[in-house]
Amino acid sequence: MIPIAKPSLGEQEAVAAANAVRSGWVTQGPMVQRFEEAIAEYCQTKYAVAVSNCTTALHLACLVLDLGPGDEVICPSMSFIATANSIRYTGATVVFADVDPRTYNLDPASVEAAITPRTKAIMVVHQIGLPADMDRFLELGEKHGIKIFEDAACAIGSRYKGTPIGGHSEMACFSLHPRKVITTGEGGLITTNNSAYAQHLRLLRQHGMSVPDLKRHQSRQVITEQYEVLGYNYRMTDIQAAIGLEQLKKLDTIVARRQELAAAYSDALKSHPWLTPPMIPDYAKSTFQSYAVQLSANAPVSRDQLMQQLLDEQVATRRGIMLSHLEAPYQSPTAAYHLPQSELASAQSLLLPLFASMTDQDLNQVLTTIGQLT
Numbered sequence: 001m002i003p004i005a006k007p008s009l010g011e012q013e014a015v016a017a018a019n020a021v022r023s024g025w026v027t028q029g030p031m032v033q034r035f036e037e038a039i040a041e042y043c044q045t046k047y048a049v050a051v052s053n054c055t056t057a058l059h060l061a062c063l064v065l066d067l068g069p070g071d072e073v074i075c076p077s078m079s080f081i082a083t084a085n086s087i088r089y090t091g092a093t094v095v096f097a098d099v100d101p102r103t104y105n106l107d108p109a110s111v112e113a114a115i116t117p118r119t120k121a122i123m124v125v126h127q128i129g130l131p132a133d134m135d136r137f138l139e140l141g142e143k144h145g146i147k148i149f150e151d152a153a154c155a156i157g158s159r160y161k162g163t164p165i166g167g168h169s170e171m172a173c174f175s176l177h178p179r180k181v182i183t184t185g186e187g188g189l190i191t192t193n194n195s196a197y198a199q200h201l202r203l204l205r206q207h208g209m210s211v212p213d214l215k216r217h218q219s220r221q222v223i224t225e226q227y228e229v230l231g232y233n234y235r236m237t238d239i240q241a242a243i244g245l246e247q248l249k250k251l252d253t254i255v256a257r258r259q260e261l262a263a264a265y266s267d268a269l270k271s272h273p274w275l276t277p278p279m280i281p282d283y284a285k286s287t288f289q290s291y292a293v294q295l296s297a298n299a300p301v302s303r304d305q306l307m308q309q310l311l312d313e314q315v316a317t318r319r320g321i322m323l324s325h326l327e328a329p330y331q332s333p334t335a336a337y338h339l340p341q342s343e344l345a346s347a348q349s350l351l352l353p354l355f356a357s358m359t360d361q362d363l364n365q366v367l368t369t370i371g372q373l374t
């Protein structure tokens with residue numbers, strides 16, 4: 001059976017985690033600080049803040065941008081539901097815009113049409129690792145006085161116009177869940193070039209504590225902390241950070257292999273009669289967190305039939321990217337959504353197996369199986 005994905009953890013990560021436990025640093029400590037420095041260097045940003053997962057990263061980013069009741073925030077419906085949920089946690093209103101079905105990323109024209117006097121921010125998603133056209137959204141932000149920030153959950157290691165994702169907007173939030181390109185079990189990161197944001201994020205992730213516990217433990221003087229704001233426990237542990245440092249060393253190799261596999265898929269499928277490979281614009285270098293193909297209208301089978309046929313032949317696939325607006329939290333008697341491109345692209349697409357340890361033999365088996373079905 002060829003699985004849809006496999007985490008990239010190895011022995012080095014296990015050793016790093018064991019060492020972190022042995023050193024006695026299990027809560028947020030010196031390894032977290034080292035990991036944050038390494039991520040900031042990799043992403044070419046001034047700051048990185050490590051947290052418990054990407055959903056908490058997005059929630060904190062929304063809070064730092066002062067989003068709340070009465071504010072509207074534009075994001076795609078076609079995304080993992082945490083994108084929209086993180087906005088809702090603040091009491092702000094989620095406004096869904098449509099996507100370009102060729103890239104699965106927000107369509108700038110649909111975003112501009114959704115702007116109202118209440119719009120305070122746009123959360124741009126780099127869907128399954130493919131960078132969105134940031135300059136278009138930054139222009140919109142400037143024109144309308146709106147803050148731009150990024151759900152970069154799948155985009156650690158992606159590049160936009162040659163620069164790593166992380167420093168293009170107010171803040172970018174990354175995920176280190178096992179399904180993503182690199183992992184710490186669970187984990188999240190926020191990168192920014194704004195020192196006030198970084199400070200505020202660090203305050204909020206640890207209960208609003210004026211003096212971080214690491215500083216108190218290291219101090220030769222008695223320090224009493226204050227709790228300055230309503231904070232959260234969104235910390236990353238040292239064990240996770242130790243694993244993250246090992247994973248980061250492998251990131252470029254992992255991304256290179258994923259790009260190689262994706263290129264082989266695209267090359268083999270470019271002349272397929274009814275499957276369309278993803279479009280990769282010139283400005284984007286993707287991590288290929290997932291590899292999505294779309295069935296055209298002339299396909300002899302439905303998407304779900306194709307998925308079942310592939311599963312019968314030992315090839316695991318997943319449906320295309322979900323639509324948040326169809327799920328219960330976004331249903332209401334007054335909710336009216338017009339997202340035709342998202343609905344079409346989601347219904348007609350599926351994700352093929354792709355992971356760094358996938359062999360050429362695995363890839364050929366997937367392609368042969370697809371070939372035999374057509």
Ligand SMILES: *Cc1c(COP(=O)(O)O)cnc(C)c1O
Pocket residue numbers: 053054055056079080082083125127151153154174175176177187188
């Ligand atoms: C995975 C993912 C998230 C959530 O990340 P967690 O670390 O699991 O909280 C958010 N947004 C997108 C687009 C994702 O793919």
